[in-house]
Every structure is written in structure tokens, then in C-alpha cells.
Amino acid sequence: MSAVSAGDPSGPTSGRTSGRTSGRVPAPDRALAGLRERKKQRTRLALIDAALELFLAKGYEATTIDEIVAAVEVSQRTFFRYFATKEDVVTSFLTEHDQILADALAARPPGERPFTALFESMRVVLQTIAEGAPADGVRFRRVRQVIERTPSLMAAQMARYSAAAEALAAQIARREGVDLEHDLRPRIVVAFYLAAVKVAFEDCARQDIWDAGTVAARVEEAVALVGRTMRDWV
Template sequence: MSSSAPEAPNAPNVPDRPDDVPAGAAVSPDGASAAEAPSGGGGLRERKKRRTRTSLIDAALVLFLAQGYDTTTVDEIVAAVHVSQRTFFRYFATKEDVVTGFFDEHDQWFADRLRERPAGERPFTALFETLRMVLKEIADSGPEDAERFRRIRRVLEAEPALKAAQMARYERTEGLLARIIAEREGVDPVTDPRPEMVVAFYSGATRVAFEHCAHADVWDPKDIAARVEAMVDVASAILRDWI
């Protein structure tokens, strides 16, 4: 790995390497090397791993927005966080995973919350109520998480190279949500197309909402949530009046 990678602009949560940590050692964002991390239980270890992962995401996003996704290298990302390539690939299989992985976590959280919706709630309502919960969680999670969400949305909208990865993620998520809706409704998704269709309608409506936000230069999670709320009303009217 080249040691002459350009220094990244200041990024949130990016640690400095302590002088006594050998080059190439994985460093958690609190400054301790992975080898020297306290053994205070799996909970502490997992928190350190999550902070390191978040530091890599934040540094990558700063670089992507400053100089472009295609021209940013993994070498530059790890140099900004003072960790090795090996550490990077411990968390991400590819560079694009830095961006799409953030939403993979939210997709899983979404699926778990959808399963918990009231049993009598109609499928379309359950999907949108779960989305409201996810957006509220992001909006209420603090300025750093909200800024991270904003940066990721901007990178996704600006980089055509990530469109294919996003479409693959949509396919995976829609399949999972259709299976959950089928379970909730007690139908077989193999022979009954309704779960897949209602999820497709929901996904289309949310994509339109997010695209409208991007075109209007709206990135704040609370503003996005308000616009998605308005899109829910439009979608409901379409179901009532156009279908």
C-alpha cells in the first residue's frame, strides 16, 4: 500500500494513531490498537469495532464528496483513518459497500420493525408506518448520524457507478419485505403475487419521494421525513382514485 496517498479533509470520528502503535496495526477510534483493546467483554469489543467501521465510513464520505467516488482509492480511505487495508476489508468487501452497507443495516432494522407491526394493520400501512419509524430514528439519532445520512444520500445521487449496487440492494430488500408481508397475511409468496406487488408499489413511492428530495436539494432527515409523509398521502390517494 502506498504511503503517499493524499491526506483527506477533516472527517468526523477519524482517530489519530498513537505514537506507540506499530504501522499497519488496526486502530479503534478511541486511539487503542485492536491488539491492545481492553478485554472487558464482547459488548466493549463490539462497540470498538462499530466505531472503527463508522470512522471508515465517515472518512470515505468526506473523500467521495471532495474528490469523487471513482477517483477515491481504498488506500486514501485507510490513510485518513490510520489503519491498514486489511482492517478496511475486515468491514467492507468492496469500496461501494462503504456506502450501501449503511443502508443494509437500516434495511435489516426496517424488516425487524415491520415484523412487529400490529397484526391487523394493512400491508401498505404497515410498510409506511415502519418507514416513518426508520426516518424518525435517523432524525433523532443526533447531528453526526443525521450528517452521515445526508452525505450518503448525496454520494448516491451524484455517483452513477453506485446505481447498480443500489438496484441490487433494492431487489434484496424487496424480496425480504415481500416474504414478511406474506407471513403477516398468511399467504404463499410463491403462488400469491400480492405481497410482491404491494412491496413494489411501496418501494416505487419511496424512491420517488427520495428522488424529489434530492432534486430539491433537501438532505436533512427531518425534512425528508416530512416529504415522505406527504408522499404517503399521495400514494394513498392513488390507490383510492387511480387503481
């Protein structure tokens, strides 16, 4: 409770609150909560950065959690407060992009064609990567490099794609008012869309292109090419 409480007759709110608090969090408490959140985010990013540096230097499989926490000078307990497994250090960064995509798709106009809605939602994700802080661009590059070099993470990436595909198909089905259990079209549209994204990312990896802005442009080109290819070749 703040220093001036609802029950304090000397307080300026006496006679108006009838013993009830306003429900507002005092400014010092809000500032402290904000400071704690920023500290947690710094620790999480420090663990990600240390892990990615070790993965690229030693290899993902050869790097231990003990080495990651030693680099940041925190305990294993702290590590597991942020990540369930070593794999989560890499995939959690990409899961954030999945959530941005899902939120962007939910905000698209109801009458928009499904593939266009997916395409425009991906623009939001790519702009977030390209326009983010320089450190985010470095993390994006390192995450992609680690995945491309690690078969087990490539498998995890495919599992993530499958989960993301099902979630996006469910959103498309809701937008179009169809039953996902009996209508294959939402899954087909999403499959074409994700295939284009995957091909673009892999093409950038083959050409050693890691700049977030360039990758974003290549993904946009690939997604647009799907529509033209399906129109001309099928």
C-alpha cells in the same frame, strides 16, 4: 475462570455450585468486551466518514481504498475486516436501515393492513434517522449525495431495492397467510410502497434537501399519497 472459583472451598459459593460455574461473564470481562465493541464501532464509523468525505471531494470512482485507510491511519487489512468492497462503505449504512424496517414490520400487529404495516414500519426508520445523533444525520446526507452523483452506486441501490422488496414481500405474504409463489399481491403492495419511498428520496435530492427530518416528512407524504392516488386514479 474468576479469582473465586466454584472449586475454591474458601469462596462464598462453596457448597452451592457443586463444582459448576454460574455461567455469568465476570464484570471486568464484560467491560473489556464492551470497550472492544465500542472501539470497533468507532473505527468502522471513522472509515465511513473518511470515505464519504473523499467520495464527495474527489468522486467515488477516483477514490482508492489506500486513500481511505491513510485518512484513518489504519491498514487495508483493517478496512477489509469491516467492508468487503469500497461499495460496502456506502451500502452498509443503508442496509442497517433495511434491517430496522424488517424488524419494525415483524413487530406490527397481525391484523394490520399490509400497506399500513409498511407505512408504519417506515416511520420507525425515518424517526431513527431524524432523532439520531447529529453525526448520523450528516452521514445520511453524505450517503445520499454520493449515491445521487455516482451511476454505479445508483445501480447498486437498485439491486438493494430489489433484494429488500423480495424480503418485504415474503414478510407480507407470511403476515397474510398467502403463498408468495402463487400470489402477486404481496409483491404489488411492496412495489407501490418502495416506489413511493424512491420518488420521495429522488425529489429531495433534486431540491437539494438533505436534512433527515425534512426527508422523513417528504417520504411520509409520498407514501400516504400512494394510497390516495390509487383510490382516485385507478
